[in-house]
Amino acid sequence: MSDHFSSSHEDLEDMLDIVEISENVHYFEENVPLFSAEQYMEHFRLRPEKTEELAHRFATSEYHNWQERDAPKVSALKCITVFLWFASNEAASFRNLSDRFNITKSTLFEIIRRVTVLLSNLSQEVITWPTDCQIFF
Secondary structure, three states, X not given: OHHHHHHHXXXXXXXXXXXXXXXXXXXXXXXXXXXXXXXXXXXXXXXXXXXXXXXXXXXXXXXXOXXXXXXXXXXXXXXXXXXXXXXHOOOOOHHHHHHHHXXXXXXXXXXXHHHHHHHHHHHHHHOOOXXXXXXXX
């Protein structure tokens, strides 16, 4: 039994020495720019030019400049893209998103929180409720 255990233990050590590189490494930087407009819409549910407009709004808002650590700052465009992926993919977990976009889960949480607040504040500009006349006709 002890031989079986040591053999399994060695196999486990060999397996742990294998370093797997995620297929998502540099996904935002390398893969997303290659998407056609149709592919972009399919993945993010928004046209690329609208994403850039929203990223500009985010960059000039009070919500973008929160990172205080020495970590590299996440661009406004990447923040919006991350948020759109999160909102467009109901089965996406924080682990999956942090891996795909190469950010920490705590940064992901802040991105989602801050972009949600921005969008909530912009809602009055972009949502038009029907008037009484429009409701009945």
